[in-house]
Amino acid sequence: MxxxxxxxxxxxxxxxxxxxxxxxxxxxxxxxxxxxxxxxxxxxxxxxxxxxxxxxxxxxxxxxxxxxLFHGDRTRTRLLIEKVRARPAAETPWAALSAAAADFYGQLGDLNPEWVTQTRLLRRHPSLAAAQAQTFAVMERELSAEVAARLGSAADPLGVRPKLLAAVFLASLRVSLTVWLEHPTESAYADVARRVLAEAGRGFE
Structure with missing residues (x-):
């Protein structure tokens, strides 16, 4: 047995x-x-x-x-997508994305040193940008699918808005990290990300 x-x-x-x-x-x-x-x-x-x-x-x-090299990015994205999926259905897509990011980075606390190290490595070696772009393209597709599920396809049969929201959201997170790396002692990364997402989301509410 x-x-x-x-x-x-x-x-x-x-x-x-x-x-x-x-x-x-x-x-x-x-x-x-x-x-x-x-x-x-x-x-x-x-x-x-x-x-x-x-x-x-x-x-x-x-x-x-x-x-x-980019396994960490994919892992973090999967966790973030799970948090987006768990947000209340009544939330607008951008509100769900922003709240999921706040929850994710709030639980994360201090940024993982490996994540910061990898980002600084990328900034010093632009040759890695192409490989990172492929990784982010996969992330965008997955996030776009989550946004599309919230919006439905009737009003946007081409799926423009979900793709746009996903791309702007990920770009906002990259900008947040870039800004924080330039001024790491002035504020927490989560606070920087919250501010950037609020600025980027003005046209999506």
Whole structure:
């Protein structure tokens, strides 16, 4: 007989947690090595060696070094989308996006040092911009789908407004981080993001 599982319903099992830990370790190693070596000299082999896994194991988690570098962005976006999805249906899309961001960054507290490090790395190495743009394109599509579900398609069959809201929202978060990195001691990132989102959302309420 198979022993009954002791994992609570809805929570990941031991195997899933180990896989998530390995994926996170590869991502963190990629960021650290990109800082040490520069993105151009970063290799999949170096990331695998630093993490203590094989090249084949790396390939089970990420398609390439850029994929590993931007794993954190994708993870944060999924969490943010979950918060958008959980907002009350009566809220306007921009209100739901802004409230979800406030909740997300409020729970986050101080910005993850790895996130800040990655952002500063990107600012020093524009060659990574193309890979980041692909990552943000996926984020925009997912956020746009959430906004479209709130708006419905009758009034906007081409889906212009959902795409616009998603693009402006993500651009606002990037601007917020850029401003905060330039003045990190003057205010908390969450406060900067709240102000930028309020400015950007004037035409969407």
């Amino acid at each position: 198979t022993a009954p599982t002791t994992e609570p319903a809805g929570e990941p099992g031991l195997r899933e947690r180990k896989k998530a830990a390995t994926r996170q370790a590869l991502h963190e190693a990629a960021v650290r090595l990109a800082l040490e070596l520069g993105p151009d000299r970063l290799t999949v082999e170096a990331i695998a060696d630093r993490t203590g896994v094989s090249r084949r194991t790396f390939s089970n988690y990420f398609a390439n070094k850029e994929d590993a």
